[in-house]
Amino acid sequence: MKLYDYFRSSAAYRVRIGLRLKGLDYTSVPVHLVKEGGLHLKPEYRAVNPSALVPALDDNGSVITQSLAILEYLDEMHPMVPLMPRDALGRARVRSLALMVACDIHPIDNLRVLRYLVKEAGLTEEAKNAWYVHWVQEGFAALEAHLAGSSDTGRFCHGDAPTIADCVLVPQVFNSARFSIDLAPYPTIMRIDAACRALPAFIAAHPSQQPDAE
Numbered sequence: 001m002k003l004y005d006y007f008r009s010s011a012a013y014r015v016r017i018g019l020r021l022k023g024l025d026y027t028s029v030p031v032h033l034v035k036e037g038g039l040h041l042k043p044e045y046r047a048v049n050p051s052a053l054v055p056a057l058d059d060n061g062s063v064i065t066q067s068l069a070i071l072e073y074l075d076e077m078h079p080m081v082p083l084m085p086r087d088a089l090g091r092a093r094v095r096s097l098a099l100m101v102a103c104d105i106h107p108i109d110n111l112r113v114l115r116y117l118v119k120e121a122g123l124t125e126e127a128k129n130a131w132y133v134h135w136v137q138e139g140f141a142a143l144e145a146h147l148a149g150s151s152d153t154g155r156f157c158h159g160d161a162p163t164i165a166d167c168v169l170v171p172q173v174f175n176s177a178r179f180s181i182d183l184a185p186y187p188t189i190m191r192i193d194a195a196c197r198a199l200p201a202f203i204a205a206h207p208s209q210q211p212d213a214e
């Protein structure tokens, strides 16, 4: 398998965690999101993923895009070390937690949105950063309430083994730290993030461990 990747991309980081948890071999193909205005915007990468976003996974010539679709694909193809609960209600809860980050926080804080706010909408750097922080805080407050208020939350987001929800949570916490967001109001998120980051798979998937890390 080939993973079109960028060390700092939180969506790619989700997939790296899933691959590592399952012990799957893959080759990283770095796509620099900043160099030359963004290599992901060039025709070469658009031919792989017309959405011009990383990650994309090439499994023996078949390309899958969207990190959550990739994670579920990996889970179906390689069921050892499952990333989803066995019961339908549990799977719905894990998807719901993952989507709180992947749909409600990440897309409005994505690089292209932040660039648009500055270049097209005329926001200052300060206002752009305030936008980022605001949507993380809104999203994390909701996620914290869901996690803290449910007996299904265990050592990890759902029970005592990592699931897709944890694959999505940890990269968002990493991203938020880059903007110096105070995580003290989200103790359950912080506890789960720490439990995940102690595991070898999460350590290996960390941005600092990637071949393109700067």
Ligand SMILES: N[C@@H](CCC(=O)N[C@@H](CS)C(=O)NCC(=O)O)C(=O)O
Binding pocket: 008, 009, 010, 011, 012, 033, 038, 040, 052, 053, 054, 055, 065, 066, 067, 068, 102, 110, 111, 112, 113
């Ligand atoms: N929903 C997509 C999001 C992918 C995405 O937004 N990737 C970011 C990096 S984390 C990206 O490629 N951004 C480039 C840009 O905003 O121009 C997924 O989960 O795979």
